[in-house]
């Protein structure tokens with residue numbers, strides 16, 4: 555199936571002769587432009603199934619390619635290369651190598667969900683973007699992105715303690731991503747809190763940043779959630795044809 559959108563034709567597929575005369579007609583430069591045809595032979599027939607197995611990708615099969623998601627997309631408005639409709643098309647067709655050409659921009663989805671509200675088929679394109687970013691990471695095509703690190707830090711804390719302490723989340727997130735704690739915006743935020751919040755509340759928040767408070771009787775819930783997460787992750791890895799974590 556051809557690619558219809560002009561913006562999707564890669565510069566390397568455009569051929570132009572600077573000087574060309576055919577049958578006495580000068581067709582130099584722009585007049586001799588043609589698009590090199592591409593033959594895709596390396597289909598991954600399991601690609602849609604792999605994305606659908608990851609959280610957010612479940613409804614990809616419903617897409618009918620209307621393009622409403624891309625039209626509504628916040629990121630597409632500033633970068634036309636960011637095109638959820640096109641990536642959903644590639645995934646459904648199993649065109650993995652084409653998808654990988656955009657691996658460094660797929661993760662730029664800002665999860666605004668404008669696409670999700672625009673979609674007439676309840677595909678949840680934002681979820682598909684999330685699943686695709688996760689797929690790229692699990693398959694080793696991209697490094698772990700800060701958004702994934704944040705999700706991991708956040709959920710690990712909830713699972714371990716049954717509580718969420720913003721200060722701890724931020725501290726661990728900055729540590730894992732190698733960023734300084736002394737971010738201008740954070741210093742301004744803390745200064746604002748110090749000026750406005752009661753001393754008792756500030757002390758509790760400060761202590762919680764360094765000492766890990768835990769919900770009473772959380773152990774059983776923690777064990778159940780950890781089992782569930784491990785089971786889900788094992789299923790995801792198996793569907794993607796990856797070895798179990800920790801396996802040789």
Ligand code: SF4
Nearest residue numbers: 627663664666667669
């Ligand atoms: S959630 Fe992502 S894909 Fe959807 S509109 Fe927002 S930026 Fe675009």
Ligand code: SF4
Nearest residue numbers: 617618620621623673
């Ligand atoms: S809006 Fe929904 S149905 Fe239309 S192209 Fe996007 S995901 Fe597919």
